Amino acid sequence: MVRISYQWLKDLIDLPESPETICEVLTHLGFEVEEMQHIPAVPERVVAGYILNIEPHPNADKLKWVTVGLDGEVKKIVCGAPNVALNQWVAVALEGAKLRDFVVTPRTIRGIESDAVICSERELGRSDDHSGIWVLGTLDNGEWTAGEPLEKRIVSDTIYSIEVTLNRADCLSHLGIARELSAKFKRPLHLLPTPIQELNIPTSQIISVILDDPIGCPRYRARVMKDVAANLPSPFWMRERLKWMGTRAINAVVDVTNYVMFETGHPLHAFDREFLYGNVIGTRKAKPKEVFYTLDEVERVLSEQDVLIRDAEKAVALGGIMGGLNSQIRETTKDLLLEAAYFDPITIRNTSRRLGISSESSKRFERGADVNGVVYALDRATSLIQMLCGGEVYFSAAESYPSPLPPRSINLRMKRLHLILGYESTTLTEASDLFNQLNCQTTPIDGDTLKVVVPSYRHDLQQEIDLIEEVARLKGYSLIPTQDKATIPLTNPQNEHWLARMRWNEWARQFGLTECISNTMVDPNDLAILEILEGAIQIANPIASELSAMRTNLLVSLIHTVNHNLRHGRKSVAVFEIGKVFGKGLIPSSSFERWHIGIALSGNSEAEWWSVSKPKPYSASDVVGILERLFQLHIHCEIRPKDTFGVLEEAFEIFHQDALIGYAGKLDGAVKKEKLTEKVRAIAKHFDIDQPIWIIEFNTEPLPVQFKIPQYQPFSRYPEVERDLSFSIPEHLTAEKIVKTAKSAIEDSNFSISISIFDRHHDEKNQRISIGLRIKMQSFEKTLNENEINDVVHKVLEKVSTLEGVQWRSAM
Amino acid sequence: MSNLEEHIRIAKQKFHQALQDTAPEAWETLKNTFLARKGIIAELFAMLAECTPEEKRHYGKTLNELKNEITEQIERLKSKVEFQLRPKRLDPTLPGKPYPYPRVHPLTQTLNRIVDTFARMGFVVEEGPELETAYYNFDALNTPIWHPAREKSDTLYILNSTSEYELLRTETSPVQIHALEKRGVPIRIISPGRVYRNDKPDATHSPVFHQVEGLCVDEKISMADLKGTLLGFYRAMLGSRIEIRFRPHFFPFTEPSAEVDVTCPFCYGNGCRICKQSGYIEMGGSGMVHPNVLKGVGVDMEKYSGFAFGLGVERLAMLLHGVDDIRLFYENDLRFLEQFA
């Protein structure tokens, strides 16, 4: 983000366009203007005045009665500002001046007449600052004339906050933005002149530059000045501009270095020469663990990768990042050394990262400054300092630049340009002109190729494609046409994993479940209590400790989803999630990232409705019923009951081709918590669960993704006969055992026979279960006769009756 | 026989009295008294026999009228009683049976619309891991080593990382590299998926969100193809009046790069609250695949060129459904989810 003043740009280029137009142009050059702040001119009838006298207001403690000197007259004004002081230059609004919120008229304030206002910035509409009056300067510098109208000197401006993309460090300044506008508008830049009164003693006789680290700092240039009045404040216009750049004014010398940086983009540094020893300035690498105090009074522990600026004896600045406490400009500074250097981006980046310092200077050097920009920046600063603070300047500059960085030259082929941009209207001559506008030297190599030598500040122009972007950008992206013909044959089938997941989504919805999507980053404490933390992938720099582990199972997400909704008034929740889980988890897998499906059921399986007085709660039957429907996707899983699975009770294991792929079961949270085991109670307490949650979760990765197209099976056209048998069985016998036994009786039958359970009643008192078997039979060849039917029924009856403790009750 | 008239009058009076005194359920008693073979009306008809032919005609008519009236009244009573006695019909104003009503998550719905739209343009889905390496997430995408996206303040890194995973991918762009390595060129894919950023959650930021990345590489692919593809896509998603606008930008893996704006689908460019009066809505980044990216995966960058683009699924879903807080997508509140039928 860089702040750019519209008026400042106008110093560098003619801009007849309005601030709004410039905003639009910048946007389409790739500089997004995030904010535009309009600062109005000072209104008419507001004049400069100075404070002559301050008396207390006779009738009010907090008010003062201030005498202000204007053009040949004095005015007595009632003023409440805390910062009003003698000898200040202030903005005085006379009768009739239209301020932001009111027009000045004579008023009587607590018994004293007052017909003018000493303005705050807010009253003038220039900022929201109303902490006190706006101080324009002090009487000892003659910047203002008493009574002069301010509207001529304090004009309106617009401050843009511009998002400069990372590759365009060259645009972190007014000059940089002006260069872009110059290329866009094909309008010349006005580099401001740098008049300097020089002595005839060359700077190189005064000081020598010695570079011991020419990689960290390839170029160092310095000027030396003496008898400078460094204690002067900088003038109003400079302080005002620095304020809009977000920098506090300090003294004229420091302010100039900042000002020139905001103008040219090149960071500068000024040293008090009194504290430089040995007429030497230069660089060296820091020693390991060397300690250096930067001017923000912080002790910095350095490493060998850092560049230090040093004199004959000691380090005086952390190169390209921050000056040293030992040589900064003070009120008494008379002799100056002004540095303009170019630092290696990687070196500065490493140092600033490691030390955690991000300064206006480091920000520019680490993204790439202009190695050739040092000359102008140094002269501009020297000229401004001499103008503001006087002083004598030695002839020219002292410099070391042992191995000049070679200019980059790139070939641009017009054919390639046309191909990439999709339009062919750009000619070689036009491209050549366009690059000349960007300060590139161009030479046509042949009819199709242009050799482009890029300026030293354009670090982003590295290869042909970057030049192509420049053409597109300057001509405008709106010229790119829209091509809507496909160029690849459309033969690719859709990704089958994607399609499979869509099928899974449909499959889960048929049970009335709503889809959920949860954060995959979870609280490791949740995983720990669910006993699924082992092998979890954890984040080194989490956003919060509650988001520091990757979920190993959907279980944790499902519990939160159910809980959230139960806590917000739901009595029943039936949801599913298809999502990734990571690390080890409950279900063995060789991959550390895989897609699971999870289902959670809690509350009642029937919706609340006037016709249902006692809705059925979810039970193991819902879980089994859902899992049985996997056959719809032609997936044949085996569901093996188990007492517990992990922290779940009444559990099932889901097997596919003998591999465990999932589980189901109940996480209890009964109202009567004393019934729960210690473990389950701890979980119920941790998650604040007070009703059972049934969970199903399985890994979909081992399951087929290509779904079989169903194949037609012929069915019998003869009638189907149904016979029921009822047995009393002991409690330990399972339904599965009875059905299996019954089926074994009719294995060799020629008929198609199905056996199912149609009724079950548990007589707990007598510890018996009565169970009803339904036999359906059918022949492909004929209608079954009574003998054949009875034969089947009899076989089943006989076989089942052989099971110990089974009694036949009746045939129906 | 002039007293017949009097008899008829009395019978009529009697009936009306009886009608008032008799409970509706006793309608049969009324019928027996008045209409039975030996009932009051029959008796009166019998009396006609003694009349002159003229009187017969006159009183016969009056008697018939009375008989009809009585029959009608009794029938009315009867049907009233019968209706009340009939087995009751269900109150038709009662609410019906609440069948289960499953919903697809709005993000899945949006993702499906995106994928289906691109599928019609010949883009197929290609997916990649969420646990990534710095090589795929940054290096192979031409991200300079100093790029701030690599900072811990932007990217979530894995504790005890391995050569297989070092970080949570910050974009679905690494799938470009996996796909180019796996399928080579020409290629036309989209990669939807979850990405992670080191962002504190608030109304417009979620540390987890979804992106769809698109990639097309072939001979002679130009920026005009990119523009055409995105225009087609956004028109399919947001309506045929949508226009798109490219603005220059910088992304390490594309050059030239463009930020994609679409006409605000709420005001069609006139400016409204949703587009903050600009008439445009920023949808995501795009550009021509950087030659360094192609070179890195061994694609002949002279022969082939391509484009890539990315878009945020939550952003689009928020726009389509008027959702103003991104966190709603991950809270799984049924009061939210059930609105997206």
Ligand SMILES: [Zn+2]
């Ligand atoms: Zn709008």
